Amino acid sequence: MNQITNEGLILACSTIGAGLAMIAGIGPGIGQGIAAGQGAAAVGRNPGARGDIVSTMLLGQAVAETTGLYGLVVALLLMYGNPMLSRFLKL
Amino acid sequence: MGYGTLPMLLASDGEVDFSIHHLIPYQFMGTTVYITTSHVCMLLIMLTIIIFALIARKKIMHADEVPTGLQNVVEFAVETLQGFVGSTMGSHAGKYINYIGTLFLFVLLSNISGLFGLRPPTADYGTTFSLAIITFCMIQYNNFKCNKFGAITGLFQPLPFLFPINLIGEFATPISMSLRLFGNVMSGTVMMALFYGLLPIFVKIGIPAALHTYFDLFSGAIQAYVFSMLTMVFVSDKIGE
Numbered sequence: 486m487n488q489i490t491n492e493g494l495i496l497a498c499s500t501i502g503a504g505l506a507m508i509a510g511i512g513p514g515i516g517q518g519i520a521a522g523q524g525a526a527a528v529g530r531n532p533g534a535r536g537d538i539v540s541t542m543l544l545g546q547a548v549a550e551t552t553g554l555y556g557l558v559v560a561l562l563l564m565y566g567n568p569m570l571s572r573f574l575k576l
Numbered sequence: 577m578g579y580g581t582l583p584m585l586l587a588s589d590g591e592v593d594f595s596i597h598h599l600i601p602y603q604f605m606g607t608t609v610y611i612t613t614s615h616v617c618m619l620l621i622m623l624t625i626i627i628f629a630l631i632a633r634k635k636i637m638h639a640d641e642v643p644t645g646l647q648n649v650v651e652f653a654v655e656t657l658q659g660f661v662g663s664t665m666g667s668h669a670g671k672y673i674n675y676i677g678t679l680f681l682f683v684l685l686s687n688i689s690g691l692f693g694l695r696p697p698t699a700d701y702g703t704t705f706s707l708a709i710i711t712f713c714m715i716q717y718n719n720f721k722c723n724k725f726g727a728i729t730g731l732f733q734p735l736p737f738l739f740p741i742n743l744i745g746e747f748a749t750p751i752s753m754s755l756r757l758f759g760n761v762m763s764g765t766v767m768m769a770l771f772y773g774l775l776p777i778f779v780k781i782g783i784p785a786a787l788h789t790y791f792d793l794f795s796g797a798i799q800a801y802v803f804s805m806l807t808m809v810f811v812s813d814k815i816g817e
Contacts, residue, residue, distance in 0.1 A: 557762075
């Protein structure tokens with residue numbers, strides 16, 4: 486354990502944290518799946534309103550995606566912006 | 577991202593590269609700022625839109641009774657835009673159709689510029705946040721213009737102690753909108769850079785076409801649609817009836 490430098494430890498933990506942040510992708514996946522399923526059911530019940538249903542579904546899915554994208558932004562910041570490392574180097 | 581002197585963990589080998597590059601440094605109010613790749617790509621996109629607009633204008637000035645060629649395309653685009661804005665904003669569509677059309681075209685062309693080898697300007701948080709700030713100003717302007725004092729008292733509805741949550745909700749709108757656009761385009765850019773940078777040469781024949789179709793064309797068009805749609809929904813929500 487003595488060979489690990491402080492910077493190396495910070496980098497390793499940041500990368501693990503980036504991986505953990507992407508667990509946020511589960512929620513939007515489930516949500517978008519439910520929206521797509523309901524959209525398919527709605528088209529089956531009322532094929533005439535297909536255009537409206539598809540556009541409403543895509544809008545809802547894009548909004549539901551936001552929480553997953555927050556996770557992605559956190560992961561990208563941890564990997565490429567790395568606030569922890571810059572704070573450590575400033576100390 | 578990519579600013580400062582931090583080590584770029586993945587990009588350090590020079591193969592995987594999706595960061596914003598600094599091209600020309602110049603002095604602005606005592607600090608060194610840069611003309612970046614985002615500015616250059618945005619300039620190219622604006623030039624494309626302007627040149628197309630000039631050609632379309634010239635064509636429409638000498639319009640025929642029976643449209644052919646480019647006139648067909650322009651009329652179709654304008655009719656689609658009118659239907660798109662009119663179905664969401666109703667009678668207020670006339671005031672906002674120009675802005676929504678500009679916004680949609682700019683975001684769409686920015687998103688699909690990854691297809692032409694540029695780095696999309698919307699993968700820079702500065703661009704998307706500026707667009708979201710414009711939307712935020714439009715929302716609040718219409719809120720105060722149409723609801724007068726109700727814009728303030730509305731924050732205390734339905735219960736007075738919910739005021740902080742309502743206030744945060746107002747200011748969360750531009751942040752969530754900008755992060756949604758940024759995250760989508762950035763994820764596409766990162767995926768394409770990883771694919772082109774890390775995999776062996778024989779995988780790069782043919783397969784990137786499918787990825788470009790999804791990440792640049794499909795995702796880009798959806799996000800441009802969503803961004804302008806959300807702008808219209810929020811603004812017409814504040815205008816009321």
